[in-house]
Amino acid sequence: MRIGVHPNNLHLRLASLWPGAFAGLDPVFVPYGEGRDTASLLESGAIHIGGTGSTPPIEADARGLHVEYVAASAPRPANGAIFVRAGSDIGSVADLAGRRISLIDGSFHTYLLARSLEGEGLALGDVERIEIGTQDSLTELLEGRVDAWVAMSPRLEKAIGRDDLRLLVRCGAAIPNRSLFWSLARVGLSPAEIAAIASELARIGGEIATDQVRAAHLLAEHDRSGTDAEAWERVVRSRDFSVVPIDAAVLAEQQEEADTLFRHGHFDRAVAISRLLEATK
Known part of the structure; x- marks a missing residue:
């Protein structure tokens, strides 16, 4: 096997x-x-x-x-989340409209994002999905090249509690994962x-x-x-x-x-x- x-x-x-x-x-x-x-x-x-x-x-x-x-x-439910910078003007999922979001597209990240947006009357087409590829998503977010980051374990656990990041939504609020x-x-x-x-x-x-x-x-x-x-x-x-x-x-x-x-x-x-x-x- x-x-x-x-x-x-x-x-x-x-x-x-x-x-x-x-x-x-x-x-x-x-x-x-x-x-x-x-x-x-x-x-x-x-x-x-x-x-x-x-x-x-x-x-x-x-x-x-x-x-x-x-x-x-x-x-x-704890294995995925969407983060923004601590000082971002994004206060809720509704504010993601028109923003650049880093994720692994075609993974559960896409579904988490879709369901989160749908709850605010938005769709995937209302945001710009940025494929992570070989980039460091945390650095991309902190340096302002993306506006939000869909994270998962083990980097998720390292991100929670950082004072330069703010948690926008957790997986369990949107999908079974x-x-x-x-x-x-x-x-x-x-x-x-x-x-x-x-x-x-x-x-x-x-x-x-x-x-x-x-x-x-x-x-x-x-x-x-x-x-x-x-x-x-x-x-x-x-x-x-x-x-x-x-x-x-x-x-x-x-x-x-x-x-x-x-x-x-x-x-x-x-x-x-x-x-x-x-x-x-």
Whole structure:
């Protein structure tokens, strides 16, 4: 089993470091750069399963790749936020109209921004989305090249409490922000393999929850960004690592996101996850 691991999926990142993880599936952990690459790697056969935020599998379905959902994390309301400079004249989400916003477009950042704007009668087209790329978003914000920044762990935890930043909105106020573990129909995972993957993700999540210090030290030991164990422990303690098999409620959330992003013009056509909903009934 070729399991994709990118830096922003902490569950699979920890699984790749956790002794005995996925032992029954003869695992090969395949590192890659970011969650938006998951669909292409699945399509090419480089990996058989990956984990991302909620948006990349919808992007894959929009490309006609026929996503196979495997499991879902618990909601992670603390894992994303929108920041502005402390002295900014942006006092609320409504003030983002016409502003430059740094984010990883096509990730859950896009959905968080869309739902936040929608609550104020705005749409994605009312702001200028600036792709982060290789830029340091915090520096871009503080030096005024962007007006707001969509942040996530572990940089989020470092940003909270800074006196030169102001928190505008947290994830939990707008979206569930789950991790989704998924494949493509063409990969051909069997029902037994899907069940085994979901079960192993849940088992590892339970062990992480009972040994958070160990998890933090593993992350710090293999972290090239310089985030230390103390910072990683705050990240680990802030989230629920429980994982459940895919069910109708999670698929309904995915459909709501797909409909929202279509409504905002992010997709050229509607994305029907309802075909999967029918299979759960």
